[in-house]
Amino acid sequence: MSAELWILVATAVLAVVAISAAVIAVRAARRVAPLAQAPVDTPAPQPSTDLAVLEPMPQVDHVELEPRLVEGRLVVPPSQQQVVNTALGRPGVRLSIFAHGLAHALRAESRDRITAMMRREYRRRRRERLQAGRRAVRAGRPTPPSDQWLGS
Amino acid sequence: MKSRVVWFVAGSAAGLYASVKARRAAYRLSTPGLVDQAAALGLGWRAFSSELRDGMETRERDIARELSGATADHTDLLRLEAEHTQKDHT
Numbered sequence: 001m002s003a004e005l006w007i008l009v010a011t012a013v014l015a016v017v018a019i020s021a022a023v024i025a026v027r028a029a030r031r032v033a034p035l036a037q038a039p040v041d042t043p044a045p046q047p048s049t050d051l052a053v054l055e056p057m058p059q060v061d062h063v064e065l066e067p068r069l070v071e072g073r074l075v076v077p078p079s080q081q082q083v084v085n086t087a088l089g090r091p092g093v094r095l096s097i098f099a100h101g102l103a104h105a106l107r108a109e110s111r112d113r114i115t116a117m118m119r120r121e122y123r124r125r126r127r128e129r130l131q132a133g134r135r136a137v138r139a140g141r142p143t144p145p146s147d148q149w150l151g152s
Numbered sequence: 153m154k155s156r157v158v159w160f161v162a163g164s165a166a167g168l169y170a171s172v173k174a175r176r177a178a179y180r181l182s183t184p185g186l187v188d189q190a191a192a193l194g195l196g197w198r199a200f201s202s203e204l205r206d207g208m209e210t211r212e213r214d215i216a217r218e219l220s221g222a223t224a225d226h227t228d229l230l231r232l233e234a235e236h237t238q239k240d241h242t
Contacts, residue, residue, distance in 0.1 A: 080220055088212060093215065097208050100211035101204040104204070104208075105204040110203045114196050115196070118195060121192040121195045122191075125192070126179065
């Protein structure tokens with residue numbers, strides 16, 4: 001088979017697939033259209049004109065448990081701070097915190113800011129170094145007085 | 153004549169561009185250039201560490217707040233935004 005024939009067959013297959021996909025899409029659209037056009041019986045909610053009243057949230061008091069004797073043993077319940085510190089010290093939590101910090105530092109904004117800062121620092125140092133070099137050359141080879149060319 | 157002028161201008165521009173690039177590359181590979189790059193790298197590392205610490209502290213505060221059952225506030229976000237604005241200005 002020649003190359004032209006292969007291309008013809010491939011194009012025909014592609015056309016059949018495209019037509020089939022189009023027919024399926026049209027059928028699906030017809031099936032969905034009646035559902036979308038069905039009238040909604042529930043009336044649209046009217047915006048309320050009443051003034052909103054802010055109600056204070058109920059305050060939850062953290063009651064620290066007192067040490068007590070359980071079966072002859074003194075049990076001292078940990079404080080809230082101790083619980084938090086213990087939870088924060090777990091390896092999984094530490095890893096999660098580190099991963100969050102890493103993600104925070106590698107955000108696009110941070111990345112761009114840091115790279116721009118590095119570029120600016122490099123260029124500033126280079127400029128200062130070149131200026132210092134030019135100053136040194138000028139100091140080592142002083143230019144003649146400016147009024148010499150006037151012939152005075 | 154016009155073609156010669158065009159070629160002359162193109163050649164001059166290419167030569168200028170190449171000489172600037174070559175000078176910068178030579179500086180980058182020289183000892184002062186390497187020192188400057190190391191200094192810039194150090195600055196970048198410090199900024200990165202600062203960002204890392206910021207993110208870790210934010211996460212730690214979130215976890216502590218969740219554990220203690222306190223209501224969420226957005227003072228951290230406002231503080232971070234203010235710090236970043238200040239950093240951008242400097």
